[in-house]
Amino acid sequence: MKIKIVGIIVLMLITSTTIPVVGIVNESDSNPNINKGGIFRQLPSLPGNPMPFGLVSDPDQGWTVYEDFSGLTLPICHIHWWGQTVIRQNETWFPGSPEGMTFDIIFYENNNGEPGSVIFSFEDVVPEYTETGIMYDYPDEWPDGPFELYHFEVDLGLCFDLTCGWVSIFSKYSPTDSVFGWIESPDGNGKLFQNDIERDMDVAFLLAEIGDPEIELSINGGLGVSVEITNIGNETLTNIPVDIVVYGGLLSKTKINKREAVNLNPGDTTSIKSGLFFGLGKIQIGVIADDVVKYTSGSQLLIFTLI
DSSP states (O other): OEEEEOSHHHHHHOTTOSSOOOEEOOGGGSOTTSOOSEEEEEOOOOSOSSOOOEEEOBGGGTBOEEEEEOOOOSOEEEEEEEEEEEEEETTEEEEOOOTTOEEEEEEEEEOSSSEEEEEEEEEEEOOEEEEEEEEEEETTTEEEEEEEEEEEEEEEEEEEEOSSEEEEEEEEEOTTOOEEEEEBOSOSOSOEEETTEEESOOBOEEEESOSSOSEEEEEEOBSSOEEEEEEOSSSOEEEEEEEEEEEESGGGOEEEEEEEEEEEOTTOEEEEEOOOOOEEEEEEEEEEETTEEEEEEEEEEETEEEO
């Protein structure tokens, strides 16, 4: 992975600048008693009606997506993002593969509500990816689906402060000629750019301070989904957001999305339940706790969840 740092010396010396960048920091500079993981999150939209779709972000296809973020008080060290991989043939799209894909990730200053100058550029990134099992179907537009949702993540190799700004993530190479489609998010401020076209939507990504997990997750069944969250680190974690997503079942009728915040001392374990729900058939379960993401599959038998 190639890292380009643009203008960092100037920004560190000129303290009166309005650009919200103060330089590269060490993890030890942070308050040890605060949430050290996810610091900004926009999670994926579940399949539904209308069906969420992935915005193509691949310069070779003529498109790059830019999404904004704000309100950060901790440094950025790690990034997650969600999307589809697609192959274009004969003016239509087919399911692709994330295997072997490389990406560029670029951070920009905020320039009056638009992407400004490049601050950091991470080139030829090879992320880890997870098959979520969550499928999106577009029978009228692209009948050769369904298209799976993938979760990507990468440690950036350095930490930097950027209280607000923009980020673009785009596919650069694929051995299968797949391109990246950045999936919609129900979170955010309803504004992004695809090239210079402003769109009233958001896409899914998560910025985190550290890549090393402070949390361990265990997903269990029963009367609904139960998630155990354990603090395996040495620091107190406060106000940790935990999202439970359940999707699938017969005719994809099961849709659960629950968010709750927890506090955890070192070594502590707590549990969160999805609550009772009715369904039948195979389901996909995703849990996002702070910056730790875990997916598994199960089956729903009326009110009983089997994993």
